[in-house]
Amino acid sequence: MSDIVNKAEQYISVLLTENLDEKYLFHNLGHTKSIVSKSIELLEANKNKEVNDQQVLLAAWFLYSGFSLDYKEPMENSCELARKFLTENEYENEVIDKVCQLIRSAWTKDEPLNEEEKVIKDARLSFYASKDFEELLVLLHMELQNFEKSIPTIEEWRKRYIEILRTEHHFYTDYAKEKWQKKKVSNELDLIGSAAKALKTKKKEKLKAKLKDKSPGRAIQSLYRIQLRNHLKLSDIADTKANILLSVNAIIISLLMANLIPKLGVPNNSYLIYPTVIFVMFSIASMIMSVLATRPKIENKDVVEGEIKKKNTNFLFFGNFHTMEPQDFKNKIRDIIKDTETIYDSLTMDLYYLGKVLQKKYRLLSWTYTVFIVGVVLSVLAFAIALKYYGMDDEILDAVTPLPK
Incomplete structure (x- = not known):
């Protein structure tokens, strides 16, 4: 790992530790390290392709850094922090622009334009194939509750992500398709089961409450x-x-x-x-x-x-x-x-x-x-x-x- 990546790791670790409190249950240093780890895993699998490892890892480290400034504009804030950091380390504007482009690509739903964007997109959403997917989804929902006044219920949240997993999301790299797709489908089925179980429990509670009101x-x-x-x-x-x-x-x-x-x-x-x-x-x-x-x-x-x-x-x-x-x-x-x-x-x-x-x-x-x-x-x-x-x-x-x- 290059010196600039090591410096970025130290910088982000201090930044997120000092500026993110207990309200950040999902977008925190732990999840950032997980994205970096998945990026390294994907880069190792794509050695035979022309991929700039340094730019991908820098984008991975700075991906959630914007949350240290503001919860509502994390993408642009992350780009600004990455630009400031790389400028101070005397990097060329062309490289800085590429890192910022990778950060934006990871956040948007646009199709990737190159291998670097495929890697960073798959790394950011690798938690879709995580064994702790439902727990992470709940943490993300709880984090939204800490910052947003109007958020969907947990039932609506599950339905939304079932739709995302089923129709909107797909992996781009060959490695992710081969290694992660199966677990992602399994998580989708588990989420459907949890949603159905929660709906059944809710109906049962409504019926119980109705009967309780009617019968003394x-x-x-x-x-x-x-x-x-x-x-x-x-x-x-x-x-x-x-x-x-x-x-x-x-x-x-x-x-x-x-x-x-x-x-x-x-x-x-x-x-x-x-x-x-x-x-x-x-x-x-x-x-x-x-x-x-x-x-x-x-x-x-x-x-x-x-x-x-x-x-x-x-x-x-x-x-x-x-x-x-x-x-x-x-x-x-x-x-x-x-x-x-x-x-x-x-x-x-x-x-x-x-x-x-x-x-x-x-x-x-x-x-x-x-x-x-x-x-x-x-x-x-x-x-x-x-x-x-x-x-x-x-x-x-x-x-x-x-x-x-």
Whole structure:
């Protein structure tokens, strides 16, 4: 590679690195190097022809340099930068004009006039045969979004390039026709497939949105899901509260049996019998009610086939169908899932009876806490009265009783 080409490489590398920001996703230094690489590949394949390698490589390096000045006039800006650079390096105007002509030829759709123009045209559009063609096309579209106010949609963009690949573009050099044409056709087919897939997805989304607007199915499902989940949480909370009360009363009774009850046989402690009995009885009552609040109900003798047919019961509850034969159960499920209305009716009954169970459970739990509170208050009062009116005499008796010698 000649010295002037090396200088051009250094100049362009610095120019594009310093003047192109992250908005330039396609026309950047990386893509410029790719064009130069493809130009070298084509020049190697065209050694037997009269091609000025130096002019082609200079045009390739300066091809996208104009973007460093302005996004809207890259071709003329690239020519001006190439002219200024070559003039400073004391190149003749004739050579400079040829380099500028190659830059213009690469940008335009005119037919090439010589081998150099064939090479630079094929090198610039070599990405049509790239394995990353669709990704590069998306990057080019995104770059346009960064600079243009009105741009085609990605679907229109794909259609435009399908038309370009199919009818407008063709390679000029023999090497490109032999090595790149097949991949270009493959990219065209892939792009058609992507466009068809995107169109199908868009139609599906439109249909889904249309159906969603017309049908409240999702909202209804969300309603049932949220309400059933909330009721189940409330049931868990009730069971937890009952278990807490059950555990507290069990601890109280254990402590009474271990510490207080054995001492009631002593005559001096007889005044504690009634408070202790009150405390124990209320604790036992609280424990029984807590167990009743959490006791599961499996058998449901009230459910009969007639009520199931009338949809007056919650068939989805296992306690209502566990005695049925498998075939009868399957037939009933088939009847439920025949239409949406029947499914919603079943879910409604499930929610209704779950609420009925919660109502019974919370009502019993409320009474359980009331019994426990009343028992604690009465027991404390009983202990206080017993200590005040009956326990004092025993204490005085113990005080005046002489100690044994």
